[in-house]
């Protein structure tokens with residue numbers, strides 16, 4: 001039997017203990033030295049892998065199977081929550097029960113019972129069509145007679161309610177919203193996710209950066225980009241479609257694993273073909289090891305790189321072409337029908353994103369090697385690198401080690417969070433809420449400013465990012481996004497104490513903290529919310545640069561210290577009174593969609609009029625309200641969906657029932 005504690009090895013635990021061991025054995029200096037002298041990602045990762053093995057810190061890869069007892073357990077919890085009228089939590093527990101339920105054609109009733117119970121929540125939520133769909137699915141399978149009458153009664157209630165429901169006229173509204181979020185000019189020929197009004201240049205000082213080649217107005221859509229890769233945050237596993245992030249009430253479980261749900265068959269098969277066929281057997285293990293989104297993104301990027309090619313040789317050809325690109329202008333481009341294209345559609349564009357490897361210290365690289373080695377070990381239990389051909393296997397193994405580490409390094413600077421705004425329990429608009437994150441090749445080219453001129457939006461239930469100008473941008477000027485920090489800083493006070501810890505640790509050559517602690521806290525390097533000192537610390541620690549934006553150079557005040565604009569023209573003052581007044585603020589606070597639609601264009605006009613007076617309070621207010629309008633129009637998450645449930649794999653009450661282990665195949669695989 002396996003030592004039980006190995007089931008619970010989290011990535012944080014592994015990292016903490018390897019550091020302790022190395023410190024106690026006085027090996028840190030030697031290991032740092034040897035690691036630094038290895039000349040490839042692959043060698044570095046395998047070197048660290050051997051150290052982990054030496055100290056017995058390789059996790060057992062668990063496989064969690066469908067299980068009637070666990071399904072019943074979650075369904076019963078759901079019933080209790082339903083009786084207490086905690087509908088959202090009940091719904092999520094029924095989803096868990098569905099994920100754990102053996103498929104409906106097996107002898108047990110778990111699946112149909114979970115569906116039947118979920119339909120009760122949907123009826124209570126007045127989601128009649130969705131409720132009918134769940135009931136219909138139950139009737140298509142064998143089910144206990146005892147629930148028949150109840151379901152028929154519920155079905156009748158839904159059908160009657162649907163007949164009486166007034167048809168909503170939200171279609172016109174949706175059209176107007178779609179219009180605001182759509183690109184009005186042709187797309188760029190080379191940068192096919194961007195407007196033809198943009199262009200990309202390279203200079204050694206600025207790196208690749210994005211410029212306007214025509215004047216751009218406030219409110220213009222500049223980029224619409226789907227990610228190459230995206231991962232759902234754990235808090236959303238019981239709430240969203242794992243593939244497209246849509247908020248479907250009738251989520252359907254993956255037939256094989258216990259932590260994945262989809263909105264429909266199309267999403268399921270797409271996910272399966274692209275990455276889930278490899279992740280499915282290890283998804284419980286990944287969940288349990290508590291990897292960060294950064295690590296899960298690196299893993300999935302590596303998988304997608306391979307499945308996006310017809311053969312290992314085709315993949316290697318793409319890699320060697322991408323790695324040997326002679327000029328920065330064409331870096332990351334894929335040749336498509338004789339044209340060079342740069343887009344998140346192609347792996348080349350993601351492969352070539354900046355790793356900042358030369359700016360990373362040894363502690364950072366060691367930590368990332370630990371993650372890469374463990375991820376590689378787990379992936380090796382699937383047939384991802386398994387092949388009869390020894391030569392091919394060697395190449396694949398090398399590819400996995402190299403790219404896992406590469407994308408752990410491209411991630412922190414190039415990953416984009418996908419968030420939405422949420423309602424509070426009174427239906428008002430509250431703070432941002434992280435849902436997922438992804439890698440976007442074009443958006444990654446835009447440099448940072450603490451006073452940005454563009455903002456990113458993701459429509460609720462999608463992963464496509466729309467980039468919109470919030471300040472006028474003159475022809476020849478650079479586009480500036482606002483980078484957030486998800487890895488390190490929570491607030492100024494904590495940051496200071498944390499930096500001291502890091503400083504002490506760095507003296508012995510290794511860093512103590514791991515990213516999970518601060519995983520979902522995004523701290524913005526925006527001049528209105530943080531001082532120059534804090535912003536510089538955020539940007540240096542995560543993005544490895546010193547900011548020289550206008551707000552940093554001139555040390556613009558934070559929001560509350562901003563001055564009023566002097567001598568504003570009369571017509572501008574009139575606009576301010578009309579569109580920045582208390583009444584508008586109140587409506588937008590209530591997430592009033594109609595009002596947001598009405599105010600959008602006037603606010604764009606006002607932002608343009610105020611631009612010459614920046615930085616000033618009026619311009620900051622106008623920009624905030626403009627952003628709020630766009631957030632409301634992108635979709636606000638209902639309060640119910642913000643209470644994500646916490647669950648364990650396997651559930652704490654039923655420890656190891658039905659939990660299987662892969663018998664160390666991964667370890668064997670990698671040592672050979």
Ligand SMILES: [Zn+2]
Pocket residue numbers: 241242243244245246262263264267
């Ligand atoms: Zn979907």
Ligand SMILES: [Zn+2]
Pocket residue numbers: 254255256257258260276279280281283
């Ligand atoms: Zn699965």
Ligand SMILES: [Zn+2]
Pocket residue numbers: 449450451535547548549550551552553
């Ligand atoms: Zn700055």
